[in-house]
Amino acid sequence: MSVHLRPEEIEAESFRIIEEELGPHNWNAQQWPLVRRAIHTSADFDYARSMVITDRAVAGAIEALKAGLGVVTDTTMIISGMNKERLNRFGAQLSCFVADPQVAKEAKEQGVTRSILAMRKAARDAANGIFVIGNAPTALFELIRLIREEGVRPKLIVGLPVGFVGAAESKDALRELAQEYPELQFVTNIGRKGGSNVAAAVMNAILIQAVGTEPAN
Amino acid sequence: MSVHLRPEEIEAESFRIIEEELGPHNWNAQQWPLVRRAIHTSADFDYARSMVITDRAVAGAIEALKAGLGVVTDTTMIISGMNKERLNRFGAQLSCFVADPQVAKEAKEQGVTRSILAMRKAARDAANGIFVIGNAPTALFELIRLIREEGVRPKLIVGLPVGFVGAAESKDALRELAQEYPELQFVTNIGRKGGSNVAAAVMNAILIQAVGTEPAN
Numbered sequence: 001m002s003v004h005l006r007p008e009e010i011e012a013e014s015f016r017i018i019e020e021e022l023g024p025h026n027w028n029a030q031q032w033p034l035v036r037r038a039i040h041t042s043a044d045f046d047y048a049r050s051m052v053i054t055d056r057a058v059a060g061a062i063e064a065l066k067a068g069l070g071v072v073t074d075t076t077m078i079i080s081g082m083n084k085e086r087l088n089r090f091g092a093q094l095s096c097f098v099a100d101p102q103v104a105k106e107a108k109e110q111g112v113t114r115s116i117l118a119m120r121k122a123a124r125d126a127a128n129g130i131f132v133i134g135n136a137p138t139a140l141f142e143l144i145r146l147i148r149e150e151g152v153r154p155k156l157i158v159g160l161p162v163g164f165v166g167a168a169e170s171k172d173a174l175r176e177l178a179q180e181y182p183e184l185q186f187v188t189n190i191g192r193k194g195g196s197n198v199a200a201a202v203m204n205a206i207l208i209q210a211v212g213t214e215p216a217n
Numbered sequence: 218m219s220v221h222l223r224p225e226e227i228e229a230e231s232f233r234i235i236e237e238e239l240g241p242h243n244w245n246a247q248q249w250p251l252v253r254r255a256i257h258t259s260a261d262f263d264y265a266r267s268m269v270i271t272d273r274a275v276a277g278a279i280e281a282l283k284a285g286l287g288v289v290t291d292t293t294m295i296i297s298g299m300n301k302e303r304l305n306r307f308g309a310q311l312s313c314f315v316a317d318p319q320v321a322k323e324a325k326e327q328g329v330t331r332s333i334l335a336m337r338k339a340a341r342d343a344a345n346g347i348f349v350i351g352n353a354p355t356a357l358f359e360l361i362r363l364i365r366e367e368g369v370r371p372k373l374i375v376g377l378p379v380g381f382v383g384a385a386e387s388k389d390a391l392r393e394l395a396q397e398y399p400e401l402q403f404v405t406n407i408g409r410k411g412g413s414n415v416a417a418a419v420m421n422a423i424l425i426q427a428v429g430t431e432p433a434n
Contacts, residue, residue, distance in 0.1 A: 005382065006328050006329075007324070007328075007329070007330045007331075010330070010355075010382045010383075013381070013382050014380055014381040014382050017381040017382070018381060040380065040381070041379065041412065042259075042379065042410065042412060043379050043380055043381065043384065043408075043409035043410045043411070044261065044410065075297070075298075076297040077294050077297040077298045077413070077414065077417070079297070080292070080293040080294040080296070080297040081292075081294045081413070107224070111223050111224075112223075112224070113224045113227070114224070138227075162258065162259065162260050163231055163257065163260055164230070164231040164234040164235060164257070164260065165222065165227045165230050165231050165234070166227075167260065191260075192260035193259070193260045193261065194260070195258065195259060195412075195414045196294070196298070196414055197294065197412050197413055197414045200294070
């Protein structure tokens with residue numbers, strides 16, 4: 001019975017089932033591990049069709065990690081879900097300001113989401129290279145504004161907010177932004193789905209590729 | 218535009234959209250907030266059809282919280298996703314042993330998942346009332362064994378492991394267990410889907426009801 005597989009066999013068997021059931025697809029060798037892990041963490045094959053990954057998304061992320069740049073997230077769940085051992089090999093600083101007391105205070109005063117102010121705070125630090133958004137559409141809208149109006153230039157955006165109010169629209173806006181900034185690298189999807197679990201899975205798939213190019217030192 | 222809504226209005230508007238698009242359903246007043254929040258966190262209406270919630274699941278959880286019993290999870294992501302302010306009102310001890318060094322060591326020696334040993338360790342503590350599983354089928358299978366063979370009696374099981382190897386089967390086994398133990402209270406779903414985000418959402422929906430019955434002291 002399947003539960004008697006060893007832990008490392010469970011993941012391999014999961015990937016085999018995903019590939020068997022999905023059949024042929026057009027994702028390339030850098031992209032497919034991200035899509036496969038998004039499906040793996042959600043058991044939702046929609047991601048095979050709905051994800052959008054720019055050509056140099058994985059390469060941009062690996063450059064950012066090797067340059068020692070930090071990773072910003074919009075939820076602590078993403079931080080919990082990312083593989084710390086792999087992140088630590090690059091010494092990547094992890095930040096999430098959504099629970100920061102100053103952010104909470106200002107958000108209340110201004111009547112905006114904490115996610116907006118958390119993104120603004122993170123973007124002030126030029127050492128932040130990768131922005132991972134798995135929950136709040138307002139965080140992604142704010143990051144888009146910071147890129148357009150304040151010259152913020154992430155090396156990679158993982159833009160996978162979820163929900164019924166603004167999530168799909170924020171991801172549409174991200175893809176539209178790419179028309180203006182063709183060098184922009186991102187991993188996103190079309191539609192309402194997403195989440196911290198999927199965002200963390202995408203980052204873990206990137207980290208596995210990053211570690212492959214950079215042996216532990 | 219929707220993103221200019223105040224934070225508290227975004228959730229209300231999300232719930233309104235979910236109810237409008239789903240239409241009539243048969244969930245009762247205790248169950249529906251759990252299902253609605255599972256849909257809210259995943260943007261996946263499948264949960265409206267696939268969830269299984271026992272009659273006294275919410276009541277059992279509230280009793281456990283009021284009795285000061287603890288909450289065990291199979292992932293740190295669930296802990297990150299739960300509302301701490303509401304949990305703290307009940308003084309609930311939160312535990313997740315999956316990253317425990319002793320658990321990791323023994324899992325490696327025995328060639329089993331860390332989730333199995335983490336569940337076993339958690340179940341040794343009779344102060345644990347609520348078991349929340351959002352990732353590992355092996356954790357849910359082990360909890361079922363502990364109930365059947367070792368007399369463990371959770372006040373509530375949130376059984377929402379996700380994936381392609383054993384997840385659906387572990388949830389089938391949980392529902393079968395209920396035939397033997399009609400007093401068993403659980404929140405689960407049918408099929409492969411689930412996840413730490415959905416498990417945390419279910420717990421948050423329970424905590425809101427629990428706080429409603431127990432004003433902050």
